[in-house]
Amino acid sequence: TASQMDSRSPDMTLQISDPREEQKRLAAIEAASMVRDGMVVGLGSGTTSAYMIDELGRRWAEGLRFSAIPTSERSAEQARSHGIKLVTFASHPQIDLDIDGADEVEMGTLNLIKGRGGALFREKIVAAASRRFVVVVDESKLVRRLGHHMPVPVEVTTFGWELTATRLRDLGARPTLRLDQHGTPFCTDGGNLILDCNFGEIADSVALARKIRAIVGVIESGLFIGRTSEVIVAGQDGLKHLMA
Ligand code: 5RP
Numbered sequence: 001t002a003s004q005m006d007s008r009s010p011d012m013t014l015q016i017s018d019p020r021e022e023q024k025r026l027a028a029i030e031a032a033s034m035v036r037d038g039m040v041v042g043l044g045s046g047t048t049s050a051y052m053i054d055e056l057g058r059r060w061a062e063g064l065r066f067s068a069i070p071t072s073e074r075s076a077e078q079a080r081s082h083g084i085k086l087v088t089f090a091s092h093p094q095i096d097l098d099i100d101g102a103d104e105v106e107m108g109t110l111n112l113i114k115g116r117g118g119a120l121f122r123e124k125i126v127a128a129a130s131r132r133f134v135v136v137v138d139e140s141k142l143v144r145r146l147g148h149h150m151p152v153p154v155e156v157t158t159f160g161w162e163l164t165a166t167r168l169r170d171l172g173a174r175p176t177l178r179l180d181q182h183g184t185p186f187c188t189d190g191g192n193l194i195l196d197c198n199f200g201e202i203a204d205s206v207a208l209a210r211k212i213r214a215i216v217g218v219i220e221s222g223l224f225i226g227r228t229s230e231v232i233v234a235g236q237d238g239l240k241h242l243m244a
Helices: 019-032 047-061 073-081 120-128 161-170 205-213
Strands: 040-043 067-070 095-100 104-106 130-138 152-156 174-177 193-198 218-221 230-235 238-243
Touching: 019 047, 019 095, 019 130, 019 230, 019 238, 040 047, 040 073, 047 073, 047 095, 047 130, 067 073, 095 120, 120 130, 120 152, 120 218, 152 161, 152 205, 161 174, 161 193, 205 218
Parallel strands: 040 067, 040 095, 095 130, 130 230
Antiparallel strands: 152 193, 152 218, 174 193, 230 238
């Protein structure tokens, strides 16, 4: 599955000796503290979200009770390992609080690039169904303009992906088909491909997100526009909250 192919699978014992990992963990714990009894909670994906899910698991063991909708098979598996109750949109169409990481946060707008872990499509569905979307990052991910360090991941259908790549090139991107650690095409939880699209710094991410979505063969892009409620930033001087 896609989750098994995520080469970033953390060795927690190694990571915790890294001060940046410790900051990320503290920020994730702060986000997890927003979860209250009876809530419907979106569980993000990635290494920061993994700390948040572990913390929710710890609180579940203490008696906190909530319902969770995971954004990837990997996060589902981690939540299940803690005994956390997983539900679906069929019974729970409205999420109270979604907590997730991001790859870049634009400081002026709190718009995001997400999807380095390949879970962007489910992450966007869950974020779109949430009353509050709280993003947890370390300060290295704050940028003046999206695209500063990161390409925009775009999930595309397998059929015709080469044509879809050409249409993305027409928009000014340099697309690269994402490979897994075996050098074969990375496959998302939904069975699709990812094109990592380098646009350089993006002047108008709202317009770009719209143009990418209009291409036939595109499922979703990792541009998250106007969705963020709050960002918890872990830095050397502690935690900062940026509010939308
Ligand atoms: C996965 C994501 C992640 O939230 C994003 O890549 C951040 O991951 P990490 O917390 O490991 O830095 O969008 O699709």
